[in-house]
Amino acid sequence: MAQILDGKALAKDIKDELKVKISNWVNQGNRSPSLRCIIVGEDPASHTYVANKIQAALDVGIAADTIKYDASLSQEELLAAIDALNKDDEVDGILIQLPLPRGIDERRVCNAVAPEKDVDGFHIINIGQLSLDMPTVVPATALAVVEMLKRFKIQTFGRNAVVVGRSKNVGMPIAMMLHSDRNHDSGLGMDATVTICHRYTPREQLELFCRNADIVITATGVPKLIKADMIKPGATVIDVGITRITTEQGKTKLVGDVDYENVSKIAGAITPVPGGVGPMTVAMLMQNTFQVAQRLRQSQIEN
Numbered sequence: 001m002a003q004i005l006d007g008k009a010l011a012k013d014i015k016d017e018l019k020v021k022i023s024n025w026v027n028q029g030n031r032s033p034s035l036r037c038i039i040v041g042e043d044p045a046s047h048t049y050v051a052n053k054i055q056a057a058l059d060v061g062i063a064a065d066t067i068k069y070d071a072s073l074s075q076e077e078l079l080a081a082i083d084a085l086n087k088d089d090e091v092d093g094i095l096i097q098l099p100l101p102r103g104i105d106e107r108r109v110c111n112a113v114a115p116e117k118d119v120d121g122f123h124i125i126n127i128g129q130l131s132l133d134m135p136t137v138v139p140a141t142a143l144a145v146v147e148m149l150k151r152f153k154i155q156t157f158g159r160n161a162v163v164v165g166r167s168k169n170v171g172m173p174i175a176m177m178l179h180s181d182r183n184h185d186s187g188l189g190m191d192a193t194v195t196i197c198h199r200y201t202p203r204e205q206l207e208l209f210c211r212n213a214d215i216v217i218t219a220t221g222v223p224k225l226i227k228a229d230m231i232k233p234g235a236t237v238i239d240v241g242i243t244r245i246t247t248e249q250g251k252t253k254l255v256g257d258v259d260y261e262n263v264s265k266i267a268g269a270i271t272p273v274p275g276g277v278g279p280m281t282v283a284m285l286m287q288n289t290f291q292v293a294q295r296l297r298q299s300q301i302e303n
């Protein structure tokens, strides 16, 4: 049976470490890092995600607040609200929960957040810096995957990795770090040979690429896409997918992209869903928030 990569336990360790670091920083005379999460509309899953982020922030010593708007909020009103947070010296980190209601241009909104307050790493400048292996704010889910590979000591140097899913917020930044040179400035490169598969990759090609991979990372939201006969014995499988399904008994449960029951008999290491990448993403968001607060304070001292 595969080693289970327990993201919940690792996330707790990281948040405990962060709590100590933030407490030391505040004891040195700094104001607590602060985070504002904007949520527009009533999507229950989004409200749960934001509530989890706020609770995690408070747990580690970050002052955090949610700003809720009705789904009827216009794009101009949202951009004005973001502008006010950009200008507020009491605010370090800004997060706009996605998806946004139809009619609001998400790219325009992500680019409206000041890049130095962009805890999601979704601003065009932060994505550009990531693409150039420069130090930057990295999207939390991608950072969670990289941190898990590092902390669980999964070798990536010269290995074959497949990323299934090419979203700009998840698959793309994961592939970006996996293929990059570890000696470049970001320090996040992992020197793997990376193949990106997506919805138009023919099924038999997806199977071939996965079977040849030492590491399979999947982020599609398609339950049971990745089956046991697609996995090289001993490979590492990281499941970023999270889908709520209704069982035959009429109960709802969360599942990933991987046929966990069967793949875990073949893989060398595997993340569970829930309890894998999800909790790590929240921990990495907290790390990003502390990082932007430290950088902002540094630049305030320098100017």
Ligand code: GUN
Pocket: 095, 096, 097, 098, 099, 120, 140, 141
């Ligand atoms: N919606 C789903 N995942 C995310 C995320 O990582 N950040 C934001 N802002 N919205 C999301």
